[in-house]
Amino acid sequence: MANWALITVISLVLAPVLRLAVIVLGGRRNRKKVVGFFHPYTNDGGGGERVLWCAVKAIQDERPDLNCVIYTGDHDATPQTLNARAFDRFGVKLLHHPQVVHLYKRKWIEETTYPRFTMIGQSFGSIYLSWEALSKFTPLYYLDTSGYAFTYPVARIFGCKVMCYTHYPTISLDMLSRVHSRASMYNNDALIAKSALLSWCKVIYYTIFSWMYGFVGSCSHLAMVNSSWTQSHIEKLWGISSRTRRVYPPCDTSGLQVLPLERAMDPPKIISVAQFRPEKAHPLQLEALAVAIKKLEPGLPRPKLQLVGSCRNEADEKRLQNLKDLAKKLNVENDVEFHKNVMYSDLVRLLGGAVAGIHTMIDEHFGICIVEYMAAGAIPIANRSAGPKMDIVLPQDGKQTGFLAQDVQEYASAIIEIVKMSSSERLEMAAAARRRASLFSEQRFYDDFKAAVGPILFHK
Known part of the structure; x- marks a missing residue:
């Protein structure tokens, strides 16, 4: 007081x-x-x-x-x-x-x-x-x-x-x-x-x-x-x-667009780039991953989630630890990697290996990381609101550029859809997303x- x-x-x-x-x-x-x-x-x-x-x-x-x-x-x-x-x-x-x-x-x-x-x-x-x-x-x-x-x-x-x-x-x-x-x-x-x-x-x-x-x-x-x-x-x-x-x-579209679109699918890596702040809704990502893994058809590769973010203070550090605890509670601790305060070169390397990028903030004003996913060749899965819906994850040349979702089930369904895609389908969507990302260059x-x-x- x-x-x-x-x-x-x-x-x-x-x-x-x-x-x-x-x-x-x-x-x-x-x-x-x-x-x-x-x-x-x-x-x-x-x-x-x-x-x-x-x-x-x-x-x-x-x-x-x-x-x-x-x-x-x-x-x-x-x-x-x-x-x-x-x-x-x-x-x-x-x-x-x-x-x-x-x-x-x-x-x-x-x-x-x-x-x-x-x-x-x-x-x-x-x-x-x-x-x-x-x-x-x-x-x-x-x-x-x-x-x-x-x-x-x-x-x-x-x-x-x-x-x-x-x-x-x-x-x-x-x-x-x-x-x-x-x-x-x-x-x-x-x-x-x-x-x-x-x-x-x-x-x-x-x-x-x-x-x-x-x-x-x-x-x-x-x-x-x-x-x-x-x-x-x-x-x-x-x-x-x-x-x-x-x-x-x-957005670093030019630097990321040189990354090859071909990605390893064993395992399919899904990257999440966001500060460890409450509005970024990281727990939803872990819950969606857990649901997706449970619903995967036999024979499909098990996805791995890579959480990449920065911590500003002690409160952010505590949130990061809570996420690690939640991963254990959901039995996906072996399917999740945590990368804190990474250098730019390391971020580029992680983006270059991801088949998809996930972002769960409601009313994300814009979403630089979503554009970076697209430029790097990772198919975006973003919240159906604000910047991603109005400016970014829109069709390009008549082709779908990613997925929009609102809850755990929709995010999980998008993860499964990407894992199930054939190589040609994934490459076509990733290429369209990359063309879309060029509209938001540095x-x-x-x-x-x-x-x-x-x-x-x-x-x-």
Whole structure:
């Protein structure tokens, strides 16, 4: 409760204090002609981090005179280690090292700091964290690549031109709908879903938060979004359609498309690439594997699931251990491999050996890993919602490019279908998927990103 009380006080009084402080300290006069990237977790290893490094590279390519500063809460990060990380983990070669500003208040955006009211607690905590960031170094251009919209008014107060790359809305109309319908999910506790009163209270909470989110989001001079689904929600919530641009995230399609489509089927390997976070729904993958194995016809090869992901913190480490325990409980521990924090070269090797790729997050805003499956020649099995449904797993040249599923049985059926395919059928679908993936190349990201930020960033 102490944390909640403190963050509430901060939210009520910080904005006017910030405005006064900036005027007194001359923050507007001391802005550096630099692009400041607000990305507190530079070790998350996910698609968001790939966007960060590709965005830095795009700016370095277009405007070598503009330095890039990374605001990070990773205290061991240095210009040299971040430069090496961009290449080792994502294959992105920066032209020169980025500058680093270390943040020491990151605990205020940690989910563990807010056992209840996590969403609004983290959002208000980001206000405090951005105050630390901008007080230490005030850039002319502020670019949030992590989705902390509540920092935008703070950056505006400091006189920055505010841009953002939004991977998914902090709150969506779908989330409101699920609370209305009392559906239990990772972000809607079963206890609340079962109670009409608690659900009603949460609807009010979400409604108020969505209004606040709309206000702070509208403070952005430019909002880049990563998919049709995200664009639809952001335009409705923020009301700045004229300043919203869809920029599909960078996917390593060219590097992966050189992998041969022929794959070993003894055993058929199914890869899963996702951070070990609750919304990624890894338990569903293990359950689907167990069901598929039980239903396999005699003589068919037994599939092996390879879970590849990164752990940001102790909570993620615990989730990973829980998955290992679940695999044992389901009697599939010998059919599952766990790969944590792998290097990019190892990820490519694993993708090159997979016949399929599975992804189970509901309302996945886009799904970089799904495109990577397709580019690498692994047939995707993704959730029938949001980005995979609207943008990615669509027919190409009249050919099916993968499978969409919603529950354990549908995922299990898709696994069995792929295992049963003849070599020619699998190759035909994999080839169509690879052609589809070429629409989301890293080069397309560079072109679309530069076009979006150009009017703000590249005019001299």
